Amino acid sequence: MTEHAARSAANHILLQYRVEAGCLGPSGQDFVEDFCFFAYAALAPAEGDVFHWEIIPRYDKTLPEFEYRLQGTKTLSRDQAVRYLQAFDKNLDEMEDAFDDKLAELIDQFVSQFS
Numbered sequence: 001m002t003e004h005a006a007r008s009a010a011n012h013i014l015l016q017y018r019v020e021a022g023c024l025g026p027s028g029q030d031f032v033e034d035f036c037f038f039a040y041a042a043l044a045p046a047e048g049d050v051f052h053w054e055i056i057p058r059y060d061k062t063l064p065e066f067e068y069r070l071q072g073t074k075t076l077s078r079d080q081a082v083r084y085l086q087a088f089d090k091n092l093d094e095m096e097d098a099f100d101d102k103l104a105e106l107i108d109q110f111v112s113q114f115s
Contacts, residue, residue, distance in 0.1 A: 013051045013076070013084055014069040017099065018058030025111055032057040039106045045097070050088040053099070092104065 009027065009112045021028035024035055036055045043053045068081035076084065 001094055012071070013053055014052050014054055014057065014086065015095070015099075016054040016067040016069065017103075018056055018063060018065055018067075019103075020065075023107060029078060031114075035107070035110050039103065042106055043102065045056075046102075048090070050085065050090060051095070079107075094109075 007100055019036055019039070022031040024032060028035075036057060039055045040053060043055070047053060065082070066078075068076040068078065070076055070084070078092070085092050
């Protein structure tokens with residue numbers, strides 16, 4: 001890995017989203033992990049040079065739906081994530097709204113495969 005690539009990777013913020021199995025229907029627990037892979041594959045092309053999505057099942061209800069990490073390890077508060085993304089002319093509210101809209105579409109697509 002080049003020094004530039006290493007620095008670039010170090011500057012990425014990880015936007016982690018935990019998917020509730022129930023949003024996939026009554027048997028969502030059976031395929032929530034498959035949905036996470038499906039959703040990530042659809043969202044990865046929208047990632048930028050500043051952020052990456054991680055979509056995982058929400059098995060632990062005490063954990064937040066959204067979590068923000070820098071370099072994959074340092075957890076950021078929402079306010080810190082907002083300020084970090086603003087430095088790159090990104091708006092977290094807009095990104096999350098677009099994510100929510102896309103996630104709803106992906107849930108419909110995924111669930112329709114089983115109908």
